[in-house]
Amino acid sequence: MPSDQEDRKPNNKLADWRDSCLLSSFALLLFLFRCLIYFRAKMNRLLRIILIVVLLAVSFMLAVWLNNDHSYTHDHRYAELSLMADMIPEEQKESIVSKFNGSSPLPPCPPTPPGLVGPLRIEFEWSRSMSDVRKASRENLQGGGRYKPLDCISQHKVAIIIPYRNRKDHLKHWLYYLHPILKRQQVDYGVYVINQHGEGTFNRAKLLNVGYVESLKEYAYDCFVFSDVDLVPMDDRNLYRCHGEPRHMASAMDKFGFQMPYTNYFGGVVALSREQYMRINGFPNNYWGWGAEDDDMHKRITLKGMAVSRPDSRVGMYKMVRHLRDTHNEVNPQNPGQLHNTARTMDTDGINSLIYSLIKIEKDELYTMIDVDIHAPN
Ligand code: UD2
Ligand code: MN
Secondary structure, three states: OOOHHHHHOOOOHHHHHHHHHHHHHHHHHHHHHHHHHHOOOOOOHHHHHHHHHHHHHHHHHHHHHHHOOOOEEHHHHHHHHHHHHHHOOHHHHHHHHHHHOOOOOOOEOOOOOOOOOOEEEOOOOOOOOHHHHHHHHOOOOOOOOEEOOOOOEOOOEEEEEEEEOOOHHHHHHHHHHHHHHHHHOOOEEEEEEEEEOOOOOOOHHHHHHHHHHHHHHHOOOOEEEEEOOOEEEOEOOOOOOOOOOOEEOOOEEHHHOOEOOOOOOOOOEEEEEHHHHHHOOOOOOOOOOEOOHHHHHHHHHHHOOOOOEOOOOOOOEEEEOOOOOOOOOOEOOOHHHHHHHHHHHOOOOOHHHOOOEEEEEEEOOOOEEEEEEOOOOO
């Protein structure tokens, strides 16, 4: 399992290229300065002025460059990914495809994915349609939001579970940003959007339990990332995979000033292996409305003697699409009180007591939508 230290390792060819450019520019500047000093006496006035102007221009450009934000926009990532595909000769592409089809065994993917870029620039102020997003993100997807790396066997079979109702716009942003990131992370993954059917009070944790059960009906996932639909990571070194301990991935959200709002916070995006999830009997089913279900999840983990791991506050940065509180998901003042009962009820309330009615399963290119009636009390 990678440690936080490994998460921080720079792994970025483009960054190396930028560093080389920077070094060469400094070397050029130094050289020009030396020329100026050395040949000062021999130069005529015009040449001296030209040299000084060139020096000033290069210095100015360097200053501007250093001052720029060098995190990458998403479009840069796409460009680079497609370039990588173009660099593979046709014969080799065929052999990759034949390997992928099972005619010869593929090697395991390396522990640290080679194509990561680090910090990402995430913007939500755009108006692409869902079909634009589909076009941009569907490359190499198997439908239903399933993906496996083409050239190696991923060590991480990850179901990504999103609790959902009526957040089309947020889902669009999530799909646009996350698919390329997950592909770069070489995850064998599927995206499951668990839609709460009807207008009853929302229940995030129960929907996550449904996602666990339903995703396992499709594939032998060994890891589950439970993610809000409105959260996008700002660094692709935040790996969507499981660790030796349950992982709180959204450790630094913009809405909390990139800090943890309180020590045991466990909201937003978390990753649990199948074994970790079963040890805590999944999540509670009876937190209706907004609040405290994430604290219950955390409590279950510590009550079973496990610790929570987190990426550091650079790698764990997330951006949330700004939104108002939804109707039928109002703050429930009863929820925090239930936390006193977690120790007593967690073994009987959870995945072993989950009851719901499946309405329908829809396969989009980019995700699997599971429409479910979770028997809301109102
Ligand atoms: C915080 C936590 C969240 C959860 C919640 C309390 C953050 C970023 N997240 O979220 O993990 O603990 O508090 O319940 O601090 N949703 C819908 N439709 C709805 C209502 C909710 O799709 O009508 C889903 C959606 O995935 C959303 C998530 O539930 O992201 C959490 O709801 P929220 O975004 O309204 O709550 P928020 O941001 O306060
Ligand atoms: Mn939110």
